[in-house]
Amino acid sequence: MDLERIWDDLGGALDTHLFTLGNTSVSVASVGVFVATLVVFVLAATQSRRVTARWLDRRNLIDPGLRYALARAVQYVIVSLGAVIAFQFIGVDFTRLGLLLGFLSVGIGFGLQNVTSNFISGLILLIERPVTVGDRVTVGETEGDIVAINMRSTVVRSLQNVSIIVPNSALVTANVVNWSHSDPRIRLPIPVGVAYGSDIDVVLAALAEVGHEHPRVLNDPPPHVRLNGFGDSAWEMELLVWLNEPNEYRDIRSALNIAIVRKFRERGIEIPFPQRDLHLRSPLPLPLQQEPIPD
Numbered sequence: 389m390d391l392e393r394i395w396d397d398l399g400g401a402l403d404t405h406l407f408t409l410g411n412t413s414v415s416v417a418s419v420g421v422f423v424a425t426l427v428v429f430v431l432a433a434t435q436s437r438r439v440t441a442r443w444l445d446r447r448n449l450i451d452p453g454l455r456y457a458l459a460r461a462v463q464y465v466i467v468s469l470g471a472v473i474a475f476q477f478i479g480v481d482f483t484r485l486g487l488l489l490g491f492l493s494v495g496i497g498f499g500l501q502n503v504t505s506n507f508i509s510g511l512i513l514l515i516e517r518p519v520t521v522g523d524r525v526t527v528g529e530t531e532g533d534i535v536a537i538n539m540r541s542t543v544v545r546s547l548q549n550v551s552i553i554v555p556n557s558a559l560v561t562a563n564v565v566n567w568s569h570s571d572p573r574i575r576l577p578i579p580v581g582v583a584y585g586s587d588i589d590v591v592l593a594a595l596a597e598v599g600h601e602h603p604r605v606l607n608d609p610p611p612h613v614r615l616n617g618f619g620d621s622a623w624e625m626e627l628l629v630w631l632n633e634p635n636e637y638r639d640i641r642s643a644l645n646i647a648i649v650r651k652f653r654e655r656g657i658e659i660p661f662p663q664r665d666l667h668l669r670s671p672l673p674l675p676l677q678q679e680p681i682p683d
Contacts, residue, residue: 404493421477429470437463456521457514460537464511502557506540509556511536519559519566524635526565527554533635547638567634573606574634578644581622583658588615588623594655595627598647604640622660 390640494592516538520524525544530548542559544552567574582591592613599611612628627644631637652659 416625418477422474424483425474425477426470429466429474433463433466433470436466439589440671454517454520457517460514464539496518502555503540506556509560510537510539510542513556515541516571519564523569524567526567527552527558527562567637572634573632574637576629576631576637576641576644578627578629578641578648579616580625580627580645580648581619582662583622583623583653586657589624590655591623591657594651594657595625595648598644598651599627599629602629602640602644603649604631604633604636605644606632 403534420479437459440462441455444458478651481649513519519534519537519542521534521537525534530545530546530552532545532552534542535545535551536543537556540556542554542556544554546552580595595613596611598606599605599613600607605611606629614626614628616624616626618624625647629640629644631640633640649659651657
């Protein structure tokens with residue numbers, strides 16, 4: 389077997405002309421180098437993101453959401469640099485913006501509008517940070533925690549431990565409830581109905597004690613009790629408490645409701661159920677016409 393001939397044949401195959409891009413002839417070898425360069429930079433970017441995240445986690449100088457955003461930014465910068473270098477091998481000159489914009493317009497024309505919108509929205513989420521990894525959010529009817537912000541979509545893990553894939557553009561353009569944004573404290577209302585015959589001062593004191601006795605309720609601002617209105621069969625009372633654990637508000641609300649039931653039983657306070665009065669009217673007497681008895 390002639391190795392030199394095989395090498396020449398391989399070199400000739402690699403130099404095979406595929407197409408011309410601008411003034412550059414693109415061959416099999418240049419396409420191979422282009423793909424290999426992209427793969428190397430993508431792998432390097434992924435590894436760099438993990439290393440950066442671990443390095444920031446060990447120092448614990450910034451919040452988890454910002455650490456995630458910085459690690460993602462490092463990954464995107466390395467991938468972008470790799471794309472610029474890789475395209476040089478097939479003759480794409482990024483100084484000629486007309487060619488680049490032409491490629492983008494063709495891609496968008498083929499239905500990449502949503503992909504482009506979601507990618508730009510992902511950058512906005514990482515830079516502006518209206519939501520970050522670890523935040524408790526409500527998107528539409530879904531409530532859960534953000535676990536990842538990717539290039540195209542964001543992963544929200546629901547309270548049922550189901551991963552919901554939300555397009556990034558939806559988080560930028562739609563109304564999103566962020567329970568953890570800027571200030572983690574939230575005010576939790578606990579409504580309860582109380583029978584009209586109760587002692588209002590005892591009711592106010594009992595509800596205030598429930599708020600102060602719970603270990604996960606903040607003392608500053610302190611719990612507050614108010615009478616919101618008069619219902620059909622009860623006073624409409626409300627206990628307002630502040631929490632610094634928005635992710636746990638459902639469990640805390642349940643615990644406070646249980647504590648209210650027990651406290652009311654101790655104090656003899658009644659929680660009434662809806663009552664309705666039913667009035668029965670007697671039937672009206674109907675005039676009876678007596679028919680004559682035939683002979």
